[in-house]
Amino acid sequence: MPADKNIELSINDDHASAPPKAAKKILDVAYDLFYRRGIRAIGVDEIVKRAGVTKPSLYRSFPSKDELAASYLRQYDLEYWERFDEAVKAHPGDPRAQIKAFLTRIGKRTQVADYRGCGMTNAAVEYPDHSHPARVVSEANKQELRRRLRAMAGAMGAQDADTLGDGLLLLIEGAYISGQLFGLGGPAQSVATNADLLIEASLKK
Amino acid sequence: MPADKNIELSINDDHASAPPKAAKKILDVAYDLFYRRGIRAIGVDEIVKRAGVTKPSLYRSFPSKDELAASYLRQYDLEYWERFDEAVKAHPGDPRAQIKAFLTRIGKRTQVADYRGCGMTNAAVEYPDHSHPARVVSEANKQELRRRLRAMAGAMGAQDADTLGDGLLLLIEGAYISGQLFGLGGPAQSVATNADLLIEASLKK
């Protein structure tokens, strides 16, 4: 895992303003460790060690470990909707195909060893307290997911759009969780199939 | 901290063998704290304090905190299948009604403030390492759940029993998670409805 500093130099030698160089390394490392092993399981010492920086550097860029965790999730949120919008853009005006594309992708992602599910979901499980900075980000992400799914269910012409949207959300969350519970060949591989069955059964006849 | 011994005596005056008196109190308290706030979030000091015992007592009955967590989940497992079998017994020979009863119960349980989902699922999120004692119990529980759901889907006459069984599992896991993510009025309240739609769409025509 050494020999990273050279890379970082080469990719960062644009002569733009470079004030927060350490902050990016810290957030990148924290992202990886928090996601793969859990937030509570990772101490700040390990983060700064793997990032090749020191602890005061971390606390100059982030007020606390909890806020660093929240920053990790904000980054996760950005990339999450990027993936979501990719599936949407691939099938303009066809919400059913959009859902199918998104869920097919999730189903595939779950079928790799050591899949760790959704960082948002995991963080909410780790922090039941609704006032925790990480959980605030997580809950907002899930509210937005619910909103989008319900809207798409309506656009599909579901008999009960809210129920179908919520059903799709249940399947998605179930895929995230069972993807990390069962290994390869787990139930999550059928999420797209089951979602399409549910959609078919929920449309106006 | 005194005046507790009298109480414990009065509730424990059955003249059976009473070797592990402290162990039960410890496990009861650990069960409650681990479930509500998470295993990593609770230290052994808090457990012994709330149980009114001392740390050596804990380590005489349990080899480690990790094993105590596993014992908590073994207890959780027992009660889990009690609830499951209740729903099964209520509708003999009718797996579809059994599922509906079980999911209706889950849907209701999720609609209380501070619902914390499934202890098994939460533990697996907290401990990604497959060799962790708590996770071993959790994975076994989920494997058994999958086995039962697939068998019931077959008994219902599904076109593809494994896919329907897995779809039901996804909905259940989704209900556990979204039950603690969204508060009241969350998507989990529709789990029974969505499951029945999915079942209807999956039966042989």
Place this chain on the structure above:
DNA sequence: ATGTATACGTACCGATCGGTAACATTGTCA
């Protein structure tokens, strides 16, 4: 060259983590 601002490193803080050694006390049953 010198001032100034900013980023970084060394060393440390008190608190808590899981876990243990050694010994005193208690209740139970023979």
Place this chain on the structure above:
DNA sequence: TGACAATGTTACCGATCGGTACGTATACAT
């Protein structure tokens, strides 16, 4: 009464937790 088993008491261990005081190095402008 004596013996055993379970629990309690106190004090402690090394490691790690999140977080910080404070001095140093580097960059840039004047």
